[in-house]
Amino acid sequence: MSSDPLNHPYRSHTCGELRPADEGSHVRLSGWIHRKRDHGNLLFIDLRDHYGLTQCVIDVSSDLFPVAERVRAESVVTVEGKVLRRTQETVNPDLPTGEVELGIEKIHVEAEAEVLPIQVAGDEEFPEDLRLKYRFLDLRRESVRKNILLRSHVISSIRRRMTDAGFVEFQTPILTASSPEGARDYLVPSRIHPGKFYALPQAPQVFKQLLMVAGFDRYFQIAPCFRDEDARADRSPGEFYQLDVEMAFCTQEDVFNALEPILWGVFDEFRGERSVTAAPFPRIAFKDAMMKYGSDKPDLRNPLIICDVTDAYRGSNFGLFAKIAEAGGVVRAIPAPGAGSKPRSFFDKLNDWARDEGQGGLGYIVFEGGEGKGPIARNLEPERIRSIRDAAGLDDGDAVFFVANKEENAAAEFAGVVRTRVCDELELLEQNTFKFCWIVDYPMYELDKKTGKIEFSHNPFSMPQGGLLALEGDNPLDVLAYQYDIVCNGVELSSGAIRNHRPDIMYKAFEIVGYSKEDVEAQFGGMLNAFKYGAPPHGGSAPGIDRIVMLLADEPNIREVTLFPMNQQAQDLMLDAPAPIGPERYKELHIKADLPKPKKRDAAE
Numbered sequence: 001m002s003s004d005p006l007n008h009p010y011r012s013h014t015c016g017e018l019r020p021a022d023e024g025s026h027v028r029l030s031g032w033i034h035r036k037r038d039h040g041n042l043l044f045i046d047l048r049d050h051y052g053l054t055q056c057v058i059d060v061s062s063d064l065f066p067v068a069e070r071v072r073a074e075s076v077v078t079v080e081g082k083v084l085r086r087t088q089e090t091v092n093p094d095l096p097t098g099e100v101e102l103g104i105e106k107i108h109v110e111a112e113a114e115v116l117p118i119q120v121a122g123d124e125e126f127p128e129d130l131r132l133k134y135r136f137l138d139l140r141r142e143s144v145r146k147n148i149l150l151r152s153h154v155i156s157s158i159r160r161r162m163t164d165a166g167f168v169e170f171q172t173p174i175l176t177a178s179s180p181e182g183a184r185d186y187l188v189p190s191r192i193h194p195g196k197f198y199a200l201p202q203a204p205q206v207f208k209q210l211l212m213v214a215g216f217d218r219y220f221q222i223a224p225c226f227r228d229e230d231a232r233a234d235r236s237p238g239e240f241y242q243l244d245v246e247m248a249f250c251t252q253e254d255v256f257n258a259l260e261p262i263l264w265g266v267f268d269e270f271r272g273e274r275s276v277t278a279a280p281f282p283r284i285a286f287k288d289a290m291m292k293y294g295s296d297k298p299d300l301r302n303p304l305i306i307c308d309v310t311d312a313y314r315g316s317n318f319g320l321f322a323k324i325a326e327a328g329g330v331v332r333a334i335p336a337p338g339a340g341s342k343p344r345s346f347f348d349k350l351n352d353w354a355r356d357e358g359q360g361g362l363g364y365i366v367f368e369g370g371e372g373k374g375p376i377a378r379n380l381e382p383e384r385i386r387s388i389r390d391a392a393g394l395d396d397g398d399a400v401f402f403v404a405n406k407e408e409n410a411a412a413e414f415a416g417v418v419r420t421r422v423c424d425e426l427e428l429l430e431q432n433t434f435k436f437c438w439i440v441d442y443p444m445y446e447l448d449k450k451t452g453k454i455e456f457s458h459n460p461f462s463m464p465q466g467g468l469l470a471l472e473g474d475n476p477l478d479v480l481a482y483q484y485d486i487v488c489n490g491v492e493l494s495s496g497a498i499r500n501h502r503p504d505i506m507y508k509a510f511e512i513v514g515y516s517k518e519d520v521e522a523q524f525g526g527m528l529n530a531f532k533y534g535a536p537p538h539g540g541s542a543p544g545i546d547r548i549v550m551l552l553a554d555e556p557n558i559r560e561v562t563l564f565p566m567n568q569q570a571q572d573l574m575l576d577a578p579a580p581i582g583p584e585r586y587k588e589l590h591i592k593a594d595l596p597k598p599k600k601r602d603a604a605e
Contacts, residue, residue: 006028006080009078010030010078011028011029011030012029013027013028013029014049014050014051014052015029015031015048015049015053015054015097016049016051016096016097017051017052017097018054018097018100018102019097019100020100023083023084023085023100024082024083026080026081026082026083027082028078028080029047029049029056029078029079029080029102030049030076030077030078030110031048031054031077032048032074032075032120032140033045033046033048033072033074033075033076034047034048034074034120034121035073035121036073038069040060041059041060042057042058042059043057043058043060043065043068043069044056044101045058045079045104047077047102052097053095053097054097054101055086055095055097055102056079056081056101056103056104057101057102057103057104058103058107062104064104064105064107068104068107071109071112072112072113072115072116073113073116073119073120074113074116074120074137074140075109075110075112075113076110076111077109077110078106078107078110079102079104079106079108080104080105080107081102081103081104081105081106082103082105083101083103084100084102084103085100086098086100086101116137117130117133117137118130118131118134118137118138120137120141126138128559128567129567129573132566132574133573134574135564135565135574139563144560146553147553147555147561148561148563150552150553151545151549151561151563153270154266154270154545154548154549154552155222155545157265157266157270158222158262158266158545159222161265161266162220162243162245162262165218165258165261165262166217166218167218167219167245168216168217168218168219168220169219169222170211170219170221171221172204172207172221172223173201174201174224175198176198176200176201176206176207177198177199177526183228183229184228184229185199185202185226185227185228186200186227186228186238187199187200188200189589189591190589191590194590195590200226201223201225202225202226202227203542204221204225205461206527208221208244208540209246209499209501209527209530209538210527210530211246212535212538213531213533213534213536216248217248217249218246218258219244219245219247219540220243220244220245221243221244222241222243222545223241223242223243223244223542224239224241225239225240225242226238226239227239228570230568231566231567231568231569231570233557233558234547234558235558236546236558236559236562236565236566237566237567237568237569238566238570240544240545241545242494242542242543242544242545243262243542243543243544243545244540244542245258245259245496245542245543246538246540247538247540248537248538249536249537250498250537250538250539251498251539252440252482252484252498252539254539255496255539255540255541256280256283256438256484257280259486259541259543260279260280260281261279263436263493263548264276264277264278264279264436266548267488267548267551267552270552273432274432274433274434275432275433275434276433276434277300277433277434277435281437281438281486282437282438283437283438283440284298284437284438284439284440285440286439286441286442289439290416291306291307292306292307293305293306293416293419294306294332294412294414294415294416294418294419295413295490296439296442296485296487296492297439297485297487297491297492298437298490299420299489299490300435300437301429301430301431301489301490302420302423302428302430303423303430304334304336304422304428305335305393306332306333306334306412306415307332307333307335307391307392308330308331308333309331309332309333309387309388309392310325310329310330310331311325311387312331312384312387312388312391313325313380313404316380316381316384317380317381318376318379318380320404321363321376321402324404324405324406325404327406329406329407329408329411330404330405331403332402332403332411332412333391333401334401334415334418334422335393335394335399335400336364336398336399336422336426337394337398338397338398339366339399339422339426340367340368340397340398340399341397342399346425347362347364347374350421350425351364353421354418357414359403359414362401362403362418363376363401363404364400365377365380365388365399365402366398366399367389367394367395367396367398367399367400368397371385372385372388388400401422434488434489434551435488435489436486436487436488437486437487438484438485438486438487439484439485439487440483440484441465441481442457442458442462442480442481442484443458443477443480443481444456444458444462444476444480444481444509445476445512445513453513454476454477454512454513455513456513458481458483458497459481459495459497460510461497461499461506462481462482462483462498463481463498463501463505463537463539464479464481464500464505464509465480465481465482466479467502467505468502468504468505468508471505471508471509471512476512481497482498482539483496483497484496484497484541486541486543488551489551491550491551492547493543493544493547493548494541494543494544495541496539496541496542497539497540497541498538498539499537499538499539499540501531501535501536501537501538502535503528503532506520506524506528546558546561
């Protein structure tokens with residue numbers, strides 16, 4: 001900047017820069033009019049830019065007063081004047097610039113704002129469609145702006161930490177072939193290859209594995225991924241970003257040891273007053289996670305641990321659960337510490353809720369005076385009640401809920417839902433903490449209940465534990481894979497795996513689910529062909545950037561941390577995308593539109 005602070009046409013300082021030491025200086029500021037306050041003889045203007053906010057003031061006697069009075073909020077102006085010290089009673093301790101103000105001597109309107117469709121100043125809530133249509137205004141709001149800046153800082157931190165850990169950043173192609181990720185691809189028609197299509201990458205999976213085959217050792221990328229799938233609170237429709245990581249000559253533990261310092265470091269840097277799980281993060285086998293938490297995405301802030309009490313009901317006088325146990329089903333117990341003091345209405349409400357969830361109800365026992373109370377307890381032998389109490393780690397004043405089902409997976413999943421609900425009802429969730437864990441030892445295969453056929457349960461390209469010997473000699477449903485998820489506060493940040501890098505093992509893995517060698521080569525020939533020329537053992541993971549920022553920002557919806565998100569119907573309301581194209585474009589791309597016919601309207605409408 002020139003030695004003359006007023007040499008620049010727009011600003012000598014930013015709106016977050018002035019301090020008491022600048023008192024008496026002649027300065028120039030530019031920014032948006034955040035808020036105006038008319039005090040009769042004085043008009044106060046809060047001027048805002050990227051760096052902060054400065055209060056400006058103009059007296060009614062000034063020739064410029066009508067200009068300042070007329071211009072609307074969010075108009076862009078340049079003001080010039082002297083820095084004044086605020087009186088003690090008018091100091092704003094919430095602003096870095098709160099001890100000074102600028103006395104306006106010159107004002108120039110750079111851009112006049114029309115009447116605003118949504119307000120920038122204040123905390124008023126607006127409908128999502130308005131916020132997305134006018135996202136450029138929404139991004140001026142402090143809460144949204146704070147999230148987006150946090151996202152930028154998190155990505156910078158990740159990139160720095162990955163580079164320091166010896167990873168090299170590469171950019172993989174965006175126009176590529178369809179991938180076996182499982183979701184629908186976004187397709188791009190080729191003009192010069194009629195009838196053929198590119199696909200936008202669901203993930204850089206194939207390319208990052210090819211980088212390992214090419215001899216690179218540690219790769220990472222802040223990678224854009226594209227999937228044509230429905231929106232959820234923790235998943236954006238259309239596109240998202242992930243920290244894509246791959247390592248050569250690594251074991252599962254090597255991946256954990258590489259990623260834990262990165263994730264811990266980022267969360268520790270931006271945690272504020274919150275705590276973060278210390279490394280090494282807990283490792284929980286998939287089977288144990290489903291047993292203890294009813295989910296492979298357990299929220300470890302919830303202290304409740306589910307236990308199996310099937311044996312306590314087998315052959316008991318409580319006929320409903322006894323029959324389920326005898327038929328090969330399971331009974332799961334969800335502890336409710338301290339719930340014994342709750343009124344009957346508490347238990348009735350949860351029973352009604354379970355029925356609304358499509359279940360038969362929610363049985364329970366209350367422990368009091370060394371005995372069990374409630375409908376189930378009246379039909380259950382005392383020694384069985386004691387065994388349940390001991391298994392659940394409960395005592396007098398506590399209660400326990402039960403989930404029973406002939407199918408173990410169904411019982412486990414609903415027990416997990418009950419665990420969350422009971423935790424919420426009893427306000428047991430630990431606050432101000434990030435609880436990490438790895439879920440490991442996923443089954444390689446599962447049985448499709450509808451067809452009775454064996455299917456891949458998670459990732460077909462993972463290395464089976466035990467390799468080829470396990471696939472050839474063990475029951476496929478007993479084979480575990482080197483697959484893992486990283487979970488934080490009940491949110492899955494990523495899936496990962498040690499990859500199957502050997503063609504012979506890959507042929508066998510797919511043969512078990514009904515693929516011939518020819519099928520495998522036809523569908524996955526590109527990567528398979530590369531593996532035939534010497535592929536190192538390798539593995540990786542891909543934590544989601546959006547979900548990391550969502551957790552750090554303490555936002556329930558991923559759109560709050562995305563710069564220009566689509567709505568739940570995958571539409572960009574601001575730029576009106578997707579949009580129709582003209583007939584000349586169809587002709588140029590050698591395609592024709594086969595649009596669904598409009599639904600017929602009911603004659604009664």
